[in-house]
Every structure is written in structure tokens, then in C-alpha cells.
Amino acid sequence: MIRIDSVTKRYPDGTVAVDRLSLEIPDRSITVLVGPSGCGKTTTLRMINRMVEPTEGRILLDGEDVQRRPVTALRRGMGYVIQNAGLFQHRTIADNIATVPRMLGWGKQRARERAAELMERVGLDASLAKRYPYQLSGGQQQRVGVARALAADPPVLLMDEPFSAVDPVVRKGLQDELLRIQDELGKTIVFVTHDIDEAIKLGTMVAVLREGGRLAQYAPPAELLSDPADAFVEDFLGADRGIRRLSFFASDALELTTDPVVPADAPAERLTAAGAPYLLVTDADGRPLGWRERGSTGGTERLLPYGRPFRPGTDSLRAALDCAVLSPTGWAVAVDADGRVTGVVSQQTIGEAIRSAHTAAGAHSAPARGEDEKVAG
Amino acid sequence: MNGFFDIPSDLQHSWAGLIGVHLREALLPVAAGLLLALPLALLCNRFRWLYPPVLGVTTVLYAVPSLAFFVVLIDWTGQTELTVMIPLALYSLVVLVPAIADGVRSVPDETLSAATAMGFGTVRRYLQVQLPIAAPAVIAGLRVATASSISLVSVGALIGNQGALGNLMAAAQKYDRPELAANAVLTTAVLAVVCDAALVALRRVLTPWMPRSGRKRTAAPREELLTKGAAR
Ligand SMILES: Nc1ncnc2c1ncn2[C@@H]1O[C@H](COP(=O)(O)OP(=O)(O)O)[C@@H](O)[C@H]1O
Ligand SMILES: [Mg+2]
Numbered sequence: 001m002i003r004i005d006s007v008t009k010r011y012p013d014g015t016v017a018v019d020r021l022s023l024e025i026p027d028r029s030i031t032v033l034v035g036p037s038g039c040g041k042t043t044t045l046r047m048i049n050r051m052v053e054p055t056e057g058r059i060l061l062d063g064e065d066v067q068r069r070p071v072t073a074l075r076r077g078m079g080y081v082i083q084n085a086g087l088f089q090h091r092t093i094a095d096n097i098a099t100v101p102r103m104l105g106w107g108k109q110r111a112r113e114r115a116a117e118l119m120e121r122v123g124l125d126a127s128l129a130k131r132y133p134y135q136l137s138g139g140q141q142q143r144v145g146v147a148r149a150l151a152a153d154p155p156v157l158l159m160d161e162p163f164s165a166v167d168p169v170v171r172k173g174l175q176d177e178l179l180r181i182q183d184e185l186g187k188t189i190v191f192v193t194h195d196i197d198e199a200i201k202l203g204t205m206v207a208v209l210r211e212g213g214r215l216a217q218y219a220p221p222a223e224l225l226s227d228p229a230d231a232f233v234e235d236f237l238g239a240d241r242g243i244r245r246l247s248f249f250a251s252d253a254l255e256l257t258t259d260p261v262v263p264a265d266a267p268a269e270r271l272t273a274a275g276a277p278y279l280l281v282t283d284a285d286g287r288p289l290g291w292r293e294r295g296s297t298g299g300t301e302r303l304l305p306y307g308r309p310f311r312p313g314t315d316s317l318r319a320a321l322d323c324a325v326l327s328p329t330g331w332a333v334a335v336d337a338d339g340r341v342t343g344v345v346s347q348q349t350i351g352e353a354i355r356s357a358h359t360a361a362g363a364h365s366a367p368a369r370g371e372d373e374k375v376a377g
Numbered sequence: 378m379n380g381f382f383d384i385p386s387d388l389q390h391s392w393a394g395l396i397g398v399h400l401r402e403a404l405l406p407v408a409a410g411l412l413l414a415l416p417l418a419l420l421c422n423r424f425r426w427l428y429p430p431v432l433g434v435t436t437v438l439y440a441v442p443s444l445a446f447f448v449v450l451i452d453w454t455g456q457t458e459l460t461v462m463i464p465l466a467l468y469s470l471v472v473l474v475p476a477i478a479d480g481v482r483s484v485p486d487e488t489l490s491a492a493t494a495m496g497f498g499t500v501r502r503y504l505q506v507q508l509p510i511a512a513p514a515v516i517a518g519l520r521v522a523t524a525s526s527i528s529l530v531s532v533g534a535l536i537g538n539q540g541a542l543g544n545l546m547a548a549a550q551k552y553d554r555p556e557l558a559a560n561a562v563l564t565t566a567v568l569a570v571v572c573d574a575a576l577v578a579l580r581r582v583l584t585p586w587m588p589r590s591g592r593k594r595t596a597a598p599r600e601e602l603l604t605k606g607a608a609r
Contacts (some may be wrong), residue, residue: 072496080494086487132586
């Protein structure tokens, strides 16, 4: 475990970049440091691998002060990923990835095999191994950066705004990839970002820093959204934190109804009967085709689009609500893993589920936070 | 054209022999300058305050006429090739020190941070990361230094036939054979072009990692250096 113990960093010019910061960074999870630019995130991260030395306080790695460890060995045990990747432009992709293994004295062959293995892990085509960094897109370079950091299998990964310089679509891909890799490898990751959405998506724990390097709040993302510590955090979370919080509520408790779901080849009276103002018409396999207004007849080409269905169990209440809001009928369509309709649910029912989820979370959150305070103290 | 390659015997060399001497007198100083400039540039980047005075000194050295160097050196090294090569080596510093220092300094911060974070020490980082990335800038500097050195060797004719192809000019006057002067000028020019082409080829080999557009970018510092060289 990494423990930051009332650390202060004052640069020679007098700037206080970090002010009496204390954090316990749990093993095998992603801890995100988030805050506006200049709030001391990079400084904090660099104190962990001693690229910056603290003015006061200590940083403990598995109980031992990092100051006591030989700096080179310390750094080789911590992968480091930065914005724009910082690849060695004069080395091939494979050589870039093999940098630390080679320094650790691995043979050429073994290092090359390791590089190939990592390229696959981070989703890079093997044909890129012999290329040079300038021949890769920004997103690919960033993947190489992650692979390089993982090369010697360090237990700790330090990531400083690694995905900030790529476009949103690529960024989402990289984030999903990181979560997938983390599921497989279980590293202790300290992740720095200024993007609160990224923090909430990736973090198991999120530390919000404010200007002057002071800790504003340290909590799991769901708690951050439900109970921001002060106006600064609330403001930083943005206007739609209520909606975003729904991401943390499961949708499997939603009560689905199958009454208005009818196959396209059902008898005519069924197509026009039932109580709902709309009927969801499915194909022979049970996949949704579209909504039909009650009383209207005719072929499947006159159906209203059903929007984007959600999957109870996998998707959150936020996805379900989004479905309902986007649906022309105000009803969300639930499907199973194969895309077959399992039922539909109205905005009203979702609204009730949100209210009861909030009540349940409120009842649970008090003791949960109590435990966290014990850990942090 | 009669007697174009008919070199007077008092020069003690055939035409090919003169070319060999000329290349030695021109290229050894550049190599020596490079060996001197590498640690100097490292020091200048380590201690930023050193850079302006070091540049100042190399500029002053460059401004000293070679004749003045000869007058001082001749007591120590006599009428030898060495007397010609020492000033040439010192002249090359005016181009090589800034070429290396700026080249090394232009390595992106991210690259340096990444190297440091992976546990590179200062020396390993300089040799394995900064210098290789600075290679195009260093070679651009070498091209200017080499061309300049090749043209400057001729002044060695002033201290008793130590000017290699330059000696042909003196001979042209002495024996009233203008074709020898033409030979000297043309051969020197060809040598300069061939050496330059060799350095360009070397850069191609050393930097397969450079994008096409990047190749153009390294031309910029070279132009700056050329104007500096032209001032002589
Ligand atoms: N080497 C340095 N010398 C002086 N001040 C610095 C240095 N590095 C960072 N700072 C200052 O410390 C503060 C925190 O910087 P940094 O940790 O880079 O913030 P962040 O990564 O959150 O943007 C900023 O005000 C920055 O200007
Ligand atoms: Mg930063």
C-alpha cells in the first residue's frame, strides 16, 4: 500500500504545490487524483517515485519510506505513463516497450517476446512492432506508453493525465481498455486527471484536490456524487451530478412489463388490443422492431423507432432513464444479452425506482462513510 | 588543360596524394572538435550559466585569423600539419557546441521525464536518449564544420606547403600555371560536396526514425549556422 503522510511540497520559488496532504492508496485498485490545473496533482504523483522530493512529510510504500529506497530500483518497480506518451522517438515500438526489461538485464529474445505479449494485451497489432513512434496515431502511442509501463510487471502504475491529449472517442476506448487490463492484472494505479468524468469512471477511490494542493474530499465516486463535502467539490462535479449518480444504481430491480410487447405476426386483434397507448412490435426471434400507436394498423415500416434498449443487470439506472427519455413513447425497452426483448418500462416506473434507490443508498451511506473515515484517519 | 594534373615536384605529392593530405588536415580537426564539443555541450546543459560564456569564447576563437594562430603556434609545433589543424579544430567549436547543446536541449520534456521515471541515470540518459535524438542536429553542425574546414585548409600554404590543395595555388603563381589554381578550386569544391553527401547519407542511416517533415525541420538550424559561417 502507498501511504501519503501529511506531505507538503514547497518549490524553491515559494510555490506551495501540495499542502499537508494525507492519502491512503489501497492496493490493486485505481485511485484517482482529480482537480483543476495547477492544484498539485503532478507534484503529488512525482513524489511517489521521487522525481520530486517532499519538503515535509513522508510517503510510505508497503510501510517503508520511499526516501530510504534506492531511487533507480524504486522507479523500475513503478510504471509511469504521461500525456503524449513520451515515447523514445528514435526507437521502434518493440524497443520502446522493452526499455525497462532490457535495463534489468533481460536477454534480447525474452524482452522481444515480452514486448509482443504486451502489445497484444494493450490492443496493438503485432505488425506495429518494427514501426517508429511518428508512424503511430496519438491513441496508439498512448497504448505503447501503457505497454512500456507494464513491461517489467511493476506492482504500481503512476499515470499522469495519460488520455488527455487524445480525442473523446479514442479516450473512451483507452479508458475501457485500462479497466479491462486492470481487471486482469490488478495493479495499484494512481491516476491523475483534471476530468471529473474520467475520475468517476475509472476511480475506485477519488481524491479531489483544490488550488494550493489541499485535499477537498477523498471518497468512492458514488459517495462523491451523493455527498460532496463542500461547495468546491459540488461545483467541480458539475450541474448534472444527480443524473450521473444514477450510473451507480443497478437497473435489474426495475419492474418490467411484457403486456404491450407483441410479435409482428400476432393476430390482428392482439395488435390493437391491450391497455397501453403503444405496443412494442418484435420480430419472430423476439428482437424489437419498433413502437406502434394503439389503433393504427399496417406493416412494420410504419413503426416508431424504439431508440437504444438497455440491459437490466449490466446497464445502470442512468442507461435505463436515458432510454426512456430518448424513446418517442417515453418507455424504455429492456433486452437480454442476445438483444431479445425482456419487457418495457415507463419513465414513471424508472422515476419510482430512482427514488427508492436514493432512499436505500441514504440508509446505507452513513455507516459506509464511517468506515472510510476510519481508514483515512 | 595540358598539365592540369601535372603537379610540380616541389609539392612532394601527386594529385591524389594532395587530396589525401587535404582530407586529413580538414577532417581530423572536425573529429577533434566533435570530441571536445560533446562534453562541453553536456556541461553547458548541466550548468545553464556556462552556455553564454562558452559560446562567447568559441566565437572569439573563431574571430582570430588563422595567421595569428600560426604565428603563436609555430614556436611549439613548427611548420607542420598540426599547426594548421589546431586552429581548424578550434574554429569547428563555434558550430558544433551550439549544434549539440541545442539539439540535446530540444529533446521533449516528456521524453526526458519518461526516461527519468524508468530509472535512467544522467549519463545513460545523455548517451542513450538525448544524443541519439540530437543526432540530426549534430550532423547538421558537422556538415557546416566540415565544409568550412575543407575550404580553410588552404591557408596552410602560408606556412610552407602545409595547405594541401592550397599549395597548388601558390604553385600556380610561382610557375605561372593558372590551370593549377583551377585544379585547386575545383578539387576542393568537389571534396566539399562529396563529404557533405557522405554526411547526409550518414544521417539517413542513423535516423530511420525521422518523419519526412522532420527532415526538413533540421534544415533550419543549419541555415542559421551557414550564415554564421559565411561571415568569415
Ligand atoms: N519545478 C517547479 N518549480 C516551481 N513551481 C512549480 C514547479 N512545478 C510545478 N510548480 C507549481 O506548482 C503548482 C502545482 O503544479 P502541478 O503539480 O504541476 O499541478 P497539476 O499537475 O495539478 O496541474 C503549480 O502552481 C505550478 O506552477
Ligand atoms: Mg499536471
